[in-house]
Amino acid sequence: MRHKIRAAVALLVAAGALSACASPGRGDQGGTGWSYTDDRGITVNAAERPERIVAQVSAAGALKDFGVNVVGTFGPLVRDDGTTEPEAGSIDPRQVTDVTGPGYGEVNLERLTSLHPDLLVSGKYAEYPGLWHLVEDQEQMVKRIVPTVGVQQSGIALPDAIARYGQLARALGGDVDSARVKADADRFNAAAQRLRDIGARMRAEGKSILAVGGTKDEYFVVVPARNPDLDYYVKQLGLPITTPQHPDVAGGGYFERLSWEKANAYPGDVLMWDARPASMPPEQMKQNPVFASHPAAAANRFVEWDAVAPMSYASYAGIMTKLADQLSAQLGY
Numbered sequence: 001m002r003h004k005i006r007a008a009v010a011l012l013v014a015a016g017a018l019s020a021c022a023s024p025g026r027g028d029q030g031g032t033g034w035s036y037t038d039d040r041g042i043t044v045n046a047a048e049r050p051e052r053i054v055a056q057v058s059a060a061g062a063l064k065d066f067g068v069n070v071v072g073t074f075g076p077l078v079r080d081d082g083t084t085e086p087e088a089g090s091i092d093p094r095q096v097t098d099v100t101g102p103g104y105g106e107v108n109l110e111r112l113t114s115l116h117p118d119l120l121v122s123g124k125y126a127e128y129p130g131l132w133h134l135v136e137d138q139e140q141m142v143k144r145i146v147p148t149v150g151v152q153q154s155g156i157a158l159p160d161a162i163a164r165y166g167q168l169a170r171a172l173g174g175d176v177d178s179a180r181v182k183a184d185a186d187r188f189n190a191a192a193q194r195l196r197d198i199g200a201r202m203r204a205e206g207k208s209i210l211a212v213g214g215t216k217d218e219y220f221v222v223v224p225a226r227n228p229d230l231d232y233y234v235k236q237l238g239l240p241i242t243t244p245q246h247p248d249v250a251g252g253g254y255f256e257r258l259s260w261e262k263a264n265a266y267p268g269d270v271l272m273w274d275a276r277p278a279s280m281p282p283e284q285m286k287q288n289p290v291f292a293s294h295p296a297a298a299a300n301r302f303v304e305w306d307a308v309a310p311m312s313y314a315s316y317a318g319i320m321t322k323l324a325d326q327l328s329a330q331l332g333y
Contacts, residue, residue, distance in 0.1 A: 036171050039124060039152035039164060046147070049173055050118035054099060056133045059121045059151060059165070061089025061310030065184065066169030066176050072097040072115045074107050075133045076277070086275070089310035105135035107142055117146040121168070123311075126155030127252055153311055158232035161311045184313035191320035192237055198327050199238035202269075207331070208240045210268025210296070211305055213255075213279035219263040219291065220255040222274065223247045227254065227307065229316070242266055263291035270330050271296045272305045301330045 034049040054072035055063060063070060073096050076085040084093055099112045112120075120142060122131040130139055131150050142148065151168060153161045170176045202208070211222035211230060221244040224230035233239040244256035244266060251257070258265060263285075271294070273282055282302045286292040296302075303326040309315050327333070 034171075036149060036168070038149040038168075040129065040150045042148075042150070044119065044147045044149060046118065049171075050147075052116055052118045053172065054112060054115060054117045054120045054146070056122035056131075057085065057088040057091060058308055058310045059123055060096070061087075061091050061315060062162075062165040062312040063121065063169050063172070063174070064090050065310060065312035065314040066166055066181060067174035067178060068169045068172045070096060070121075072099045072112065072117065074098070074100045079277075085277075086306055087308045087310075089312070089315050101138070105133055106138050107134065109141055109145065112142065113145055119172075120146045120148045122148070122150060123153040124150035125252070126152070151311075153228060154226065156228060157236065158228040158311070158316065159236075161228045162313060162316070165311050181313065184317055187317035188313040188320070191317050191324060194324040195233060195239060195320055195327075196237045198324060198331075198333060199233075199240060201333060202240050202331070203238060207269040208242050208267065209270045209272050209303075209327075210242050210266050211272040211274070212285075213274030213276075213305075214260070214263075214285045214288075214291070215279065219258045219260050219285075219288075220274075221258065221266055222255055222272075222305070223253055226252070228311075229307075229309075229319075230305075241272070242268060260288045261290055263288055264294045268294075268296050270301045270303055270327065272303050274307055275304045276307055303327055303330060 034046045035043060037043040053063070053068065053070045054074070055070045057073045057075040057077050060070045060073045073088065073091060076087050077091070077098050077100065078093050079085055084091065097111065097115055099108045099115070101107045122133060124131055130136065131148060134142060139148075149168065151164050153164070166176045175181070211224065213220050213222065221242075222230065224234045224241045224243055226247075230241055234241050246256050247253040248255055248257045271282070273279070273285070282297070282300070286297055291297055303323055306319050309319055
């Protein structure tokens with residue numbers, strides 16, 4: 001979960017030499033080499049544009065959707081049943097090498113080295129200086145092997161996060177102006193309009209959405225403003241997603257954490273459940289009698305929240321279309 005993200009200050013040992021530095025979030029392919037300044041303010045300089053890229057799975061999915069392939073990934077890639085994790089988006093596990101280590105935030109350093117990577121890419125969160133899915137000691141070891149780039153994916157709206165990945169993909173040679181990417185953007189905008197229309201109708205009817213999740217030990221209510229997608233849905237599309245009153249500040253403010261005895265503390269006409277593997281599915285959550293007594297739970301009015309999907313038009317066009325379909329079905333729209 002996001003509140004378990006561990007990170008630390010990362011110093012970059014960049015390869016190559018360029019006298020000119022790029023502006024933040026922009027790549028420079030002119031002159032005699034390649035340069036890119038990431039969202040940590042760190043500039044990577046290289047003699048040539050990176051070709052062999054390793055990325056955290058959702059970053060890899062976003063880059064692929066913008067026309068940039070990777071040779072390796074780390075983070076959740078394949079489920080126990082053999083299907084691809086939603087977090088990996090359009091990545092085909094058969095076409096990449098998984099360099100995930102045995103524990104959270106770890107990388108198999110030998111496997112990473114064997115790929116001869118030119119660049120490693122991962123997301124970053126506003127309140128943490130380090131890279132997502134890399135604990136401090138791992139990040140320090142990784143940077144001795146390969147230069148790293150961090151892409152902002154919290155504290156900004158979803159379209160801005162998508163644009164960050166588009167900028168990086170362009171710098172890495174991706175055809176972000178292709179007909180396919182433009183079609184993805186059109187589908188994204190069409191899905192956004194559907195959600196905007198649904199939000200307007202819900203607000204007119206006084207209805208609300210509650211984003212929730214649960215583990216064996218606790219029930220939690222999601223804070224929309226701390227998540228780029230939910231923040232976008234609320235502030236720009238008008239979906240009435242409830243903000244809990246007491247976020248867990250120590251954990252980054254992404255959730256209000258509650259005991260299961262308080263699982264009906266907040267009302268909601270529709271429950272948006274956290275679909276990540278670490279969170280229980282609705283059927284399991286409903287084994288708790290308090291949660292099961294929530295009117296929306298009792299009526300099985302659930303829609304999915306894909307919390308860690310790739311930040312791309314293609315990815316979120318599908319996610320938002322699915323959400324619009326589910327909300328329409330649950331509310332009879």
